Amino acid sequence: MVQNFRLDQIGLINREKKLSFKFNGKKYFGYEGDTLASALIANGVHLVGRSFKYHRPRGFFGAGVDEPYAIVQLYRNGETEPNVRATEQELFDGLEAKSVNCWPSVNFDIGAINNFLNIFLPAGFYYKTFMWPRSFWYWIYEPFIRKAAGFGVASKEHDRERYEHKYEFCDLLIAGSGPSGLASAYAAAKNGARVILAEDKPRFGGSLLTSDVSINNQSGKEWADNIITELKGMTNVTVKNRAQIFGYYDHNMLVMSERVSDHLPKSEEFTPKQRLWYIRAKQVVISSGSIERPIVFGNNDTPGVVLASAAKEYMKVYGVLVGKKPIVFTNNDSAYETAIEFKKNNINPIVLDSRQDSNSEIIKEAKSLGINIKFSHVVVAAKGYKKVKSCDISEISEDKQNLNQIKNIECDCICVSGFWTPTIHLASQSGGKTKFKEEIDAFVPDKSKQKEVTLGSANGIFTLEETLKTSFDKGFELSKEITNKNNSQQIPKVSEKKHSKHDRFWCVPLPKGKNYKRFLDFQNDVAVSDIELAIREGYRSIEHVKRYTTLGMATDQGKTSNLNGLQLVSNIENKVVPAVGHTTFRPPYTPISIGAIVGREIGKHSKPTRKSPMHNWHEKNNAVFVDAGVWLRPRYYKRGNEGLFEASKREAENVRKNVGVCDVTTLGKIDVKGPDAAEFLNRVYTNAWLKLPVGKARYGVMLREDGIVMDDGTTTRISENHYHMTTTTAQAANVLSHLEYYLQLVWPELDVNVVSTTEQWAGAAIAGPKSRDLLQKLFPDTDVSNEGLPFMGFVEANFFGVNARIFRISFSGELAYEVNVESDNGNFMWEKIIEIGKDFDLQPYGTEALSTLRIEMGHVAGSELDGRTIPYDTGLDGLVSKKKDFIGKRSLLKKAYNEKDRQRLVGVVPLDKKTSIPEGSHLVKDPKGKLPNPKLGHISASCWSVEHNNPFSLAILKDGKNMIGSKLYAMSPLKNKTIEVEIVSSHYVDPKGERVRS
């Protein structure tokens, strides 16, 4: 297929390499170096989508990041991505894209009926219409809006691409590689600074790629190429293309999105699709350039209406004509470069200039080339539906209020230029204020807030000579402050054409009797009439006008529409633009992939996985694992066809009958050392600690200052000034921070140190009536008799040549011990226990059996100590010292904490002794009670009691002690279950606690 709009001689594309691609199912060709937009235009395709609200035909408006229209759904390597700007997407072989916002097709779109109903879709339409009737929201309005909204469809598949994050530091971070970026980067780099230069586009050079200037007798592009080549060769410089700095955050942290592989048919192995850079810079140079803004006229959204600078870029970079019968409509000199470029390529443009006359250098050149220039002329309205076919033009009065006779002239594109808007997003995001610069009718950065400076046209400087001079100076000056070096560079000689003053004119009045839509925001379909309506309805603040009309709220964030919107509001309100102010710029500057934000932290990579030293043994022995915080713990060891229930029941029964072993390595362990350690523990725990002898362990409960239980565990006095504290697996990190807080800030006078030893010790709990006999075999040289090692006793012992600690403590309620060895010996210990345990019918047990054992014993754990309970609620009254003060004690005096019918820990058994009660069920008196049915308590933990062979649960129940013996209902609407239950003591097994002492 012939590319009818491709020029032969000009452009930076590689004509040697032809690429094939598909758009809306049809096959086309382009060249390496094309964007999807330039390739489509080369093929004469101008209709790429439908607009958001009215479904009007949409073409191309810009040639880069500012593009409001040409948003497509992209298909690449089996994945699909919505909201891709065709002007930024580089062409690759096999690329596929589709239009969005249209059904059934872009050429015949049913939603376009909105265009004819637009009288019903004014500003604030959604607010006004969909309020009533209320019930319609759920099944009519919302589904309709959802279907109609958005730019494409997010994939429901898992994203197989790889995204990375990178942290970087530098002296100077430079955003944009136009003349100011290159000059400041070069000056700073030559002066020894560490520089990162980021360019959003694939090609470096910014405006130098297309402007007709010379620097040191080279073309702009040649000079840029030479500077970049030199910078790339310097070790203190990082140069990145396809990399956009989209956010300026606190303390000079900027985030850059590098599109590493988006321009390739697929990402190479071990290469990410995109990489997010978090860059901390000592200084930031914002050289983000400026964006041309349109002049507003009738039907200015018709495909074929493009920015004049974009038309020039399509010719000079891509060798593509946006049209063959162009109108150039301008209020300033810069658009003449576009007209001249057309002329050089044998196309005859007509220039309509809103100014009365001008005789600058460039206009003289245009005249000498024979270009038809009509001063005091404007485009009144574009004609044509899917593409511009002609336009109505007219002479305009000096005050720009009145049109003369209207004439229709044939054309196929309208290249519009309403002067330039500095890109101040980053400067504004940094927290700095902006100021309105009268000479250019636009905002520029005011005083910097962070360490940042804005240069070149982003700062409202539109001559190359001044831009290069200030940028070389600033790059040198900033680098000198950092490097203390003094190598300055000579500022190059510049030759450029002088421009005359632009015209403030920005909006063509409507001719009498015509009601053309004149669009301000092209992506959200906000027209002049919408803003007028909003103001008539009383919206005054620009922030309110924005939200009511959605001006500038689309994915392009109003890059081409903001200033014209402000002009309009200021005209109607009779205020100057700076008095209207502008809305806040927020990151990201352009949409960023969710994948890039998430990076590598997906699935199992979102947190570390901790494994005990015995993990491999568990794995080999059919353990089924469960996440316990970041740890992986065996939940049960599967035998044959067993499921969770059968296996955990078997394991728990074996502990009650024989002996079991459980990996308790994950328990938090903290060494507490120092002469004041006992005093410190006495303040941290609710019970007394001053008299604990060496070689003894004690159970302790610690509170937060608000009286809520924070954690529990046993702490053992290893030697005079050395305690070994254990915490629950989940709270280990919080407890350490808590202890450090009190030691460092509240009681710094206490001579105590704390350090986590969780990873230093591997632990095995040996529990069951045969545990002592087994222990004696494991430690033949140690006296482990009831006298030698009584309940809550501790001894250091020799375990087949390695050092071990034996604690006689019990979570299961059976006679039990915990053996700790250094982590490296953990597996050795475990295998020995398993081997020798065979003679005692030992079985390993997992967390499920562990839970069963503790629940039927009435021992509390995380599900009872859930951040809402005080010691009295959970049967820990006996551990609260009346004599001494401790963290949180004062809170326990609170009236609510001492109410007689305060919630209490109880046991719950279903009356039928069969039905397990779902955890989280509510306890109520009357299962058929009127809603809201008063909740008396909730089921915190459930198990199958192996001792009684029926279900048993723990519950936190209002006035629980007095409820024992009464009958209630456990209701779980979630599981749709109502179970009649009896309230019993929480100590369902061995209520006197004889076994642990046996």
Next chain:
Amino acid sequence: MLYIKCPHCGLRSQNEFAYGGDASVKRPELNKEISDQEWDEFVYLRKSPRGKHLELWHHVSGCRQWIKVLRDTSTHEIFNTYKSEEKVG
């Protein structure tokens, strides 16, 4: 992301720290009788000033020291940082 100068380690990114709230809060002494109101003020009531605020940060992924940071809550400017034992102001 804030850049916080740990007085022990030097400049570090915010993600190494945990926020610890108002540093001017003083815990009532142990064993001292105080009113419900005083206790409630200590446990629950915090000012949320706009502007300068002396606050605690815990260098959890660093030296594990609690430090004091004088920060502007609206601009995020950090004026100074202090070791836990340093008296401020």
